[in-house]
Amino acid sequence: MCGRFTVKGDPAKVRKNFRLLSIPNLMPRYNVAPTQDIAVVGLGKDGPNLIQMRWGLVPSWSKDPKAGAPLINARADTVAVKPAFREAFRKRRCLIVADGFYEWTGEKEQKQAWYITLASGEPFGFAALWERWRPPAGTQGEPILSAAIVTTDANDAIAHIHHRMPVILDPADHAAWLDPSATPDRLAGFLKPLPSVSVRAYRVGKTVNAVRNDGPECVAPLDAAA
DNA sequence: CCAGACGTTGTT
DNA sequence: GTCTGG
DNA sequence: CCAGACGTTGTT
DNA sequence: GTCTGG
Numbered sequence: 001m002c003g004r005f006t007v008k009g010d011p012a013k014v015r016k017n018f019r020l021l022s023i024p025n026l027m028p029r030y031n032v033a034p035t036q037d038i039a040v041v042g043l044g045k046d047g048p049n050l051i052q053m054r055w056g057l058v059p060s061w062s063k064d065p066k067a068g069a070p071l072i073n074a075r076a077d078t079v080a081v082k083p084a085f086r087e088a089f090r091k092r093r094c095l096i097v098a099d100g101f102y103e104w105t106g107e108k109e110q111k112q113a114w115y116i117t118l119a120s121g122e123p124f125g126f127a128a129l130w131e132r133w134r135p136p137a138g139t140q141g142e143p144i145l146s147a148a149i150v151t152t153d154a155n156d157a158i159a160h161i162h163h164r165m166p167v168i169l170d171p172a173d174h175a176a177w178l179d180p181s182a183t184p185d186r187l188a189g190f191l192k193p194l195p196s197v198s199v200r201a202y203r204v205g206k207t208v209n210a211v212r213n214d215g216p217e218c219v220a221p222l223d224a225a226a
Numbered sequence: 227c228c229a230g231a232c233g234t235t236g237t238t
Numbered sequence: 239g240t241c242t243g244g
Numbered sequence: 245c246c247a248g249a250c251g252t253t254g255t256t
Numbered sequence: 257g258t259c260t261g262g
Contacts, residue, residue: 001236003245033244034245059233061257066242068233072245075235084233087257104245111246151235164236209246211244 001073002149002166004208005032005101006115006219007039007123014039014097014123017171024050026097030218033211034072039097040130040147043178050097057148058133059084065133065144074129076152076167076191080184085148088129093177093187095125095169096149100219102208103162113208114161115219116201118168118194125174126150127167127191150191157196168194 009028014020018041026039032055040053056070071084079085100117118124127150135141154165169177173190176182203222207213 001245003235005245031244035242035244057233059257061231062233069235071234073235078234082234083231083258102245113245148234162236210248211246 001103001151001162001164002101002126003034003072005098005126005166006030007032007097008099008219010123017123018050018095018097018125018174019048020050021047024097029214030216031208031211031214032098034070038147040128040145041095041097041125041174041178042092042130043180048174048178051145053130053145053147055096055148056146057084057088057129057131058144058146060087060131060133062133063136065141071148073151073166074148076127076150076188079129079150079191080188085129088131088148089187091180092130093182094128094130094147095174095177096128096147097123098126099123101166102204103158103165105161111206111209113204113206114158114201115204115208116158116161116165116199119198119200124168125171127169127177152191152193155193155196155199157199158201161201165193167191 007029011023011026015023034056038055056072058065074085079089103114106112128147130147133144150167151164208218
């Protein structure tokens with residue numbers, strides 16, 4: 001699964017990897033948590049554009065955005081048919097800007113966090129969906145743009161940590177993923193685990209556990225050797 | 227036909 | 239334990 | 245995802 | 257929005 005991630009930055013690389021028209025103004029984030037604002041790349045009239053959304057998809061028909069667990073992940077194998085996701089999967093695919101994510105092993109006192117990045121260290125896009133929620137007529141509330149990360153089986157490099165992982169797209173596939181006319185078969189082809197050779201994972205301290213911590217210490221290797 | 231329900235994942 | 243907030 | 249809160253009444 | 261139940 002994927003319940004925390006980073007966008008440490010280098011906005012210039014983000015611009016390059018997502019083919020944005022300008023360098024985005026991104027604050028370095030070391031501990032992005034569900035319900036927080038995230039940077040999402042969608043397909044605008046003039047190409048890819050970056051906007052801010054909330055992590056945790058709220059179905060358009062939801063009566064109350066706070067009702068139910070936040071939909072932070074969507075399984076690749078069912079995203080096309082689940083009521084909460086299928087329409088977004090068909091019409092509102094997007095990329096969530098990141099450069100690493102966390103997974104945990106163990107429980108309670110023995111809980112151990114791991115930090116996973118590309119071997120290249122480059123920023124990347126999670127395959128994601130977005131949705132627009134509007135408050136029902138006559139009720140309080142502001143419209144909410146929200147998104148969920150598609151997950152798939154873990155690759156061999158991180159299977160010892162967790163059996164699921166977020167879908168990370170090859171930049172070469174970004175345009176095709178965002179293409180409104182993409183066929184279901186084509187899309188399914190993108191929703192695969194990243195090759196093991198292209199990821200790195202190492203243990204980190206418990207700083208990341210608390211959402212209030214959002215600095216470089218979150219990604220500091222636990223082992224001196226790492 | 228209309229009314230009303232419908233969120234998900236990963237864990238054990 | 240369960241739910242909420244981040 | 246994890247951390248932390250989560251009590252009610254009656255009275256002023 | 258789409259699907260199910262009546």
